[in-house]
Structures are given as structure tokens and as C-alpha cells.
Amino acid sequence: MHSDTRAPLGLKLAAIGGLFFLLAPIALIFLYAFSTEEKSFQWPPPGFTTRWIGVTLNRPDVWEALALSLKVAAISTILALILGTLTAAAVARSRFFGRETISLLVILPIALPGIITGISLRSAFSLLDIPFSTWTIVLGHATFCTVIVYNNAVARFRRTSEALIDAAMDLGADGLQTFRLVILPNIATALLAGGMLAFALSFDEVIVTTFTAGNQTTLPIWMLEELVRPRQRPVTNVVAMAVVIVTILPILAAYYLTRDGEHTAGSEK
Amino acid sequence: MLGPSGSGKTTCLRLIAGFEQPTAGHIEIFGERADGVPPYLRNVNTVFQNYALFPHMNVRENVAFSLRVKGMGRAERHRAAEEALELVELAGYGNRRAGELSGGQRQRVALARALVNKPRVVLLDEPLGALDLKLREQMQEELRSLQRSLGLTFVFVTHDQDEALSMADRVAVFADGKIQQIGTSEDIYRRPCSRFVADFVGSSNVIPADLVGAGAAGKWASLRPEDIVLDPAGQEVKVTGRFFHGRVTKLSLDFAGQNLTALVPAHADAPDVGETALIGWDPSRVHIMEEDT
Numbered sequence: 014m015h016s017d018t019r020a021p022l023g024l025k026l027a028a029i030g031g032l033f034f035l036l037a038p039i040a041l042i043f044l045y046a047f048s049t050e051e052k053s054f055q056w057p058p059p060g061f062t063t064r065w066i067g068v069t070l071n072r073p074d075v076w077e078a079l080a081l082s083l084k085v086a087a088i089s090t091i092l093a094l095i096l097g098t099l100t101a102a103a104v105a106r107s108r109f110f111g112r113e114t115i116s117l118l119v120i121l122p123i124a125l126p127g128i129i130t131g132i133s134l135r136s137a138f139s140l141l142d143i144p145f146s147t148w149t150i151v152l153g154h155a156t157f158c159t160v161i162v163y164n165n166a167v168a169r170f171r172r173t174s175e176a177l178i179d180a181a182m183d184l185g186a187d188g189l190q191t192f193r194l195v196i197l198p199n200i201a202t203a204l205l206a207g208g209m210l211a212f213a214l215s216f217d218e219v220i221v222t223t224f225t226a227g228n229q230t231t232l233p234i235w236m237l238e239e240l241v242r243p244r245q246r247p248v249t250n251v252v253a254m255a256v257v258i259v260t261i262l263p264i265l266a267a268y269y270l271t272r273d274g275e276h277t278a279g280s281e282k
Numbered sequence: 283m284l285g286p287s288g289s290g291k292t293t294c295l296r297l298i299a300g301f302e303q304p305t306a307g308h309i310e311i312f313g314e315r316a317d318g319v320p321p322y323l324r325n326v327n328t329v330f331q332n333y334a335l336f337p338h339m340n341v342r343e344n345v346a347f348s349l350r351v352k353g354m355g356r357a358e359r360h361r362a363a364e365e366a367l368e369l370v371e372l373a374g375y376g377n378r379r380a381g382e383l384s385g386g387q388r389q390r391v392a393l394a395r396a397l398v399n400k401p402r403v404v405l406l407d408e409p410l411g412a413l414d415l416k417l418r419e420q421m422q423e424e425l426r427s428l429q430r431s432l433g434l435t436f437v438f439v440t441h442d443q444d445e446a447l448s449m450a451d452r453v454a455v456f457a458d459g460k461i462q463q464i465g466t467s468e469d470i471y472r473r474p475c476s477r478f479v480a481d482f483v484g485s486s487n488v489i490p491a492d493l494v495g496a497g498a499a500g501k502w503a504s505l506r507p508e509d510i511v512l513d514p515a516g517q518e519v520k521v522t523g524r525f526f527h528g529r530v531t532k533l534s535l536d537f538a539g540q541n542l543t544a545l546v547p548a549h550a551d552a553p554d555v556g557e558t559a560l561i562g563w564d565p566s567r568v569h570i571m572e573e574d575t
Contacts, residue, residue, distance in 0.1 A: 177334055180328070182301075185352060187351075
């Protein structure tokens with residue numbers, strides 16, 4: 014096991030300092046969600062109130078933005094799961110001319126700055142006379158979500174032995190049965206992790222969304238707009254707080270899911 | 283199917299299983315055309331080199347897989363799986379994960395999985411390669427008696443000539459993508475058709491026929507190392523190497539400029555390196571091959 018010598022004081026201070034640097038801004042967001050001052054962030058907050066929670070719940074623009082963000086993230090993730098898995102299967106499983114080039118090109122959308130993706134999509138949409146809508150945002154998000162799913166899936170495909178697929182076919186399973194009974198259970202956790210990451214990325218995406226949205230407002234865009242408008246400022250903080258709490262839940266879920274998975278995998282050896 | 287690595291035996295097996303398609307010629311399995319038929323429609327099952335057990339299923343689900351995809355009900359297929367596990371002496375292991383088993387047990391699960399669907403042909407791709415010697419010998423005997431009692435055709439790939447000779451009714455020796463010789467184990471061993479077969483199966487001494495006094499000038503002859511005996515009335519050779527193997531002592535000999543290998547019983551007083559020895563052989567043990575020198 015680990016040695017139980019105690020960490021030196023300097024290291025402890027550095028660790029505390031690092032944690033403070035990372036978490037203090039988030040703590041401030043929580044703090045100001047309860048401030049009585051609504052026009053500016055004033056230190057220290059003049060007083061505390063819980064009335065902003067009620068105000069937030071009654072603001073229809075918050076609910077609309079949240080609903081749009083969830084819808085976009087959900088559809089982009091589903092699209093990405095299908096496209097990413099298929100691409101990964103093709104690249105990992107078969108040999109064809111230009112395979113290496115394609116596996117590089119697939120990763121490109123995430124290596125390029127979001128601005129480039131945004132501009133190119135916007136000019137493509139106007140070139141094809143596609144009106145901006147929820148679906149143009151979905152298309153924009155699906156570009157990088159697909160890459161995330163692809164990256165997770167391709168690594169797992171490479172680790173899944175090709176002999177397993179041969180074995181399934183040998184035992185009488187056709188293509189669909191092989192996918193359902195052998196491939197899918199083996200890549201499921203990779204898809205779950207990739208899907209959750211894609212969902213989270215889409216949920217807080219600002220740059221590509223700015224270029225591909227018409228007059229739709231996703232939650233991050235709504236927050237950005239709210240910041241420049243000094244009206245009921247703590248409402249933004251309440252929403253931010255809700256987002257933090259809501260996003261921590263799937264992260265914890267993923268942590269416990271994969272921890273259990275590792276446990277079984279470990280005991281198999 | 284016996285041959286060195288890269289000689290085409292696994293490719294041949296994959297052609298029978300249906301993972302590869304022939305570019306020329308055709309394949310028949312018990313008179314039925316098999317080329318063009320996908321693997322899942324062939325009545326042939328494979329025991330893979332590294333077992334290829336499904337890691338997300340337990341032993342019972344692994345064995346019952348082929349019945350499940352055929353649409354057999356749960357209770358029925360689990361009963362069939364249990365019977366197949368009994369056949370390979372793994373009754374009661376159904377709930378274990380593949381990862382919890384030893385190499386030999388995994389081997390048996392892979393075998394049960396291939397047998398449960400009652401195929402006409404079972405393909406085994408170097409199935410014992412990963413096992414240690416003792417276990418391998420035990421599995422060889424079990425596979426052989428299982429094959430006899432079930433009356434199935436086993437197509438067995440190996441690069442181990444002992445394994446091939448001791449298990450097979452018919453041996454096909456592969457080299458460079460071609461079958462060099464097909465015959466019973468005795469045929470292959472006693473009457474190898476070429477220098478390659480003579481050397482690969484049993485490391486024979488391949489020498490010009492006239493050198494061993496067999497006539498047939500211009501042809502190659504094969505003389506098995508164990509057929510060379512120490513004989514006080516024999517011919518003189520120089521000993522260039524001496525290796526004690528337990529059961530036998532292997533001698534490297536220089537016979538008129540030709541290297542010979544002889545295996546003499548361990549109890550014989552084998553001469554040492556640098557000494558001269560007198561050797562002889564029964565002329566009927568010299569096999570003349572068709573190949574010209």
C-alpha cells in the first residue's frame with residue numbers, strides 16, 4: 014500500500030492553494046445566487062435572500078433556453094452515437110484505400126478552433142439557403158460530438174478482439190445478431206462515456222452555437238446575454254448553480270458505473 | 283494440418299470455416315458446396331487459437347450462444363449447454379466468468395461451445411498451443427477419445443509434428459501455401475515424399491542415396507536419426523556434437539563430409555566430441571525419395 018508518511022507542509026499549502034484557485038470562482042457563483050443586490054456584484058454581498066430561486070422558476074426565458082439546450086444536446090448526442098460508432102467500426106475493422114487519411118480527417122473538427130467550424134458551417138448554410146433553426150445548431154454540435162464518440166469507440170473497437178466477431182459468426186450469428194449480442198455489449202461503456210461527454214460539450218457550447226443559431230437562445234447564449242444586462246443579475250447565478258448541480262450528477266453516475274465495471278474486469282484476471 | 287508458421291494451414295482452416303473466400307477452386311463439406319456460403323450458415327464450428335470466449339458472458343451463456351441465436355428457448359439451451367459442459371468435464375462451471383478459469387478450462391469451454399450445436403466438422407486452430415506440456419498431452423488424449431466417441435470430423439491445425447502424428451488419422455503437411463503430402467502418420471513418417479517433409483516431420487537425415495549404399499544414384503534418401511545405431515562392425519564417423527536429452531543422446535556426426543544426426547539410447551556408451559565412432563543401419567530403413575539431387 015501507499016506509505017503513510019505525512020505530506021510536508023509546503024505540499025499541503027500548495028494543494029490547498031490549487032484547490033482554492035480552481036473552486037473559489039465557482040463558490041462565488043453560489044454565493045451571489047443568494048445576494049440581495051441585483052445590479053452589480055458587490056463585495057461583500059449586502060445581504061442574503063432566497064427569493065431569486067423563485068424569480069428564476071417564474072422566468073419563461075430561462076425555461077425556454079434550458080429546453081432548447083437539452084433538446085439540442087440530446088439530438089446531437091444521438092446523431093453522434095450513430096455516426097461516431099459507424100465511423101469507428103469502419104476505421105477499426107476494415108482496410109480500404111485512404112483509411113489513415115480518413116481517421117485523421119475525422120478528428121480534424123475537434124482540432125480546429127470552434128470559430129473555423131462556426132464560420133464554415135454558417136457560410137455553407139447560407140450558400141445552400143438553409144434557414145437558421147434548432148436543426149442548424151444540432152448540425153453544428155454534431156460535428157464535434159461525433160468526434161468525441163468516435164474517439165471513445167475506436168479505442169474500444171481496437172481492444173475488442175476480432176476473433177470474438179469471428180467466433181460469433183462461426184456459431185451462427187448473422188451480422189445483426191453479432192452486433193447486438195457481441196459487439197454492442199463490448200463497446201457499451203465506451204459509448205456511454207463518449208455520449209455523456211458529447212452531451213456535456215454540446216450543453217455548454219457557445220462559439221459554434223453563436224454562428225449557427227438564428228434567433229434561438231441556448232442556455233449558455235442566454236447567460237452571456239444576461240451578463241451584459243444589469244437586471245435581476247442573481248438569476249444567472251441561480252441558473253449556473255442549477256447547471257453545476259445537474260452536471261455533477263451524471264459525472265458521479267459515470268464514476269460509479271465505470272468503477273463497478275473495473276471491479277468486474279479486475280476480478281476476471 | 284501440419285506445417286511451419288506461414289505455410290497456409292490457418293488460411294486453409296479459415297476457408298473451411300468461411301472467414302475467407304477462395305479466389306479459385308471450390309470447397310465442399312460432405313458433398314455440399316460451401317464457397318460463397320457465409321460462416322453463420324455452415325454446419326462447421328471452430329475452436330479458436332486463443333479460445334475467443336465472450337468476456338461479457340458466463341460459461342453457460344458462452345456455450346449456449348449458438349443455440350440462442352438459433353432461437354432455442356432459455357431452459358432448453360441451458361440444459362444443452364450443461365450437457366456439453368459435462369462432456370468436457372466442466373459440469374457445474376456454468377456460472378463462472380471465462381476470466382476466472384485456467385487456460386485448460388477455457389480450452390474445454392471453447393470445445394464445449396463448438397460441440398453444443400452438433401456440427402459435422404469441428405475446426406481446431408492450434409488449440410493446445412497456449413497450454414503447458416503436461417496439460418497439452420492430457421488434452422491431446424481427451425480430444426482424440428472425444429472425437430472417436432462422437433464420431434465427428436476434426437480438422438486440427440498444429441505446427442507440432444508429435445501432436446500431428448499421434449492424434450491424426452490423416453496428416454496433410456503444408457509448406458509455402460501448398461500441401462506437400464497427405465497420408466497416415468506412418469506413411470508420412472516412413473515414406474516422406476520430399477526432402478522438406480522428411481526434415482520437417484522427424485528431422486530426418488536427408489542425404490544422397492548412393493552415400494548410404496542404397497543404389498538409386500542421383501536421388502535423395504532419408505534415414506531417421508533413431509535408425510542409426512552404434513555398430514562395432516560399421517562405418518567410421520567423427521563425433522562433432524553430443525547432447526544428452528534424457529531418454530536419448532543426440533549425436534552430431536561427420537560422415538564423409540556429410541552431417542548426420544543420430545539418436546542413441548541413453549544407456550548406450552555414447553562417444554564424446556572429437557572421438558571416432560562406428561555406426562551402422564538396417565538398409566531397409568533407408569527411404570529413397572523421388573527428388574533428384
